[in-house]
Amino acid sequence: MDFADVDRDELERLKLLYRPLTDAVRELVDATIRTEVDDDVIREAHTELTDVTATLRDAGLSGPFGTKVTGDGISIAWGNAAVGTRNAIAPPLTIEVDDDGRHHSTVTLGAAYEGPPGLVHGGVCALVLDHVLGMTGSADGRRLTGTLTLKYLRGTPLGTVHAEARTISVDGRKATVRGTLSDADGVTVEAEGLFITPASRN
Numbered sequence: 685m686d687f688a689d690v691d692r693d694e695l696e697r698l699k700l701l702y703r704p705l706t707d708a709v710r711e712l713v714d715a716t717i718r719t720e721v722d723d724d725v726i727r728e729a730h731t732e733l734t735d736v737t738a739t740l741r742d743a744g745l746s747g748p749f750g751t752k753v754t755g756d757g758i759s760i761a762w763g764n765a766a767v768g769t770r771n772a773i774a775p776p777l778t779i780e781v782d783d784d785g786r787h788h789s790t791v792t793l794g795a796a797y798e799g800p801p802g803l804v805h806g807g808v809c810a811l812v813l814d815h816v817l818g819m820t821g822s823a824d825g826r827r828l829t830g831t832l833t834l835k836y837l838r839g840t841p842l843g844t845v846h847a848e849a850r851t852i853s854v855d856g857r858k859a860t861v862r863g864t865l866s867d868a869d870g871v872t873v874e875a876e877g878l879f880i881t882p883a884s885r886n
């Protein structure tokens with residue numbers, strides 16, 4: 685598909701087309717982890733899913749989705765591991781921005797994100813914080829993570845979590861951002877990141 689031919693209405697139509705598919709795959713991942721059906725049912729599901737995958741592969745990109753730009757100049761990263769509209773692995777995050785620049789996101793992390801029993805995997809905590817801090821540090825230009833430091837104060841229970849971040853300072857290409865991941869009882873992970881605009885893009 686040539687996204688240069690896609691306008692806002694078509695983009696909206698495509699989102700409405702793909703989101704339910706992605707949600708269904710996400711549900712499938714959860715069901716695959718938690719199912720206790722009989723062996724025959726597992727084998728039958730495997731066969732059916734293999735057929736569905738083959739159908740989707742009838743036409744497709746030769747590599748990852750990357751970033752596409754629509755005719756209206758909207759950048760979309762539908763394969764992104766944190767926010768991708770077409771990525772069932774993405775939680776997915778929706779990030780809101782306050783007038784004072786605070787970025788925040790509330791998301792539910794279920795069985796697919798488990799690390800220690802009942803707790804969110806530390807790498808998934810890092811994924812969420814990297815993206816929320818990265819977006820915060822990219823408010824005035826696109827930056828990549830240079831260094832991300834996390835302090836895991838206690839385990840983060842699976843369920844609804846909240847991430848938020850603020851930019852502490854900007855020094856040319858470098859932005860220092862701090863943030864937290866929390867559950868209902870308070871902060872579980874503290875994060876600080878240095879986000880940098882690559883010299884090649886400066």
Ligand SMILES: CCCCCCCCCC(=O)SCCNC(=O)CCNC(=O)[C@H](O)C(C)(C)COP(=O)(O)OP(=O)(O)OC[C@H]1O[C@@H](n2cnc3c(N)ncnc32)[C@H](O)[C@@H]1OP(=O)(O)O
Nearest residue numbers: 814815818819822826827828829830831878880881882883
């Ligand atoms: C708008 C949408 C935005 C969405 C963002 C969402 C968040 C996404 C988060 C990610 O997943 S990003 C992917 C993970 N990160 C990477 O893959 C980055 C890989 N590393 C690089 O591309 C480069 O190493 C980097 C851009 C970080 C720096 O390369 P440069 O060649 O531009 O750095 P340079 O050597 O010119 O150094 C510039 C300054 O940064 C410092 N620096 C360089 N790399 C650093 C580093 N890794 N950590 C800390 N500081 C670093 C360096 O010391 C220097 O400091 P000073 O200005 O004080 O001299």
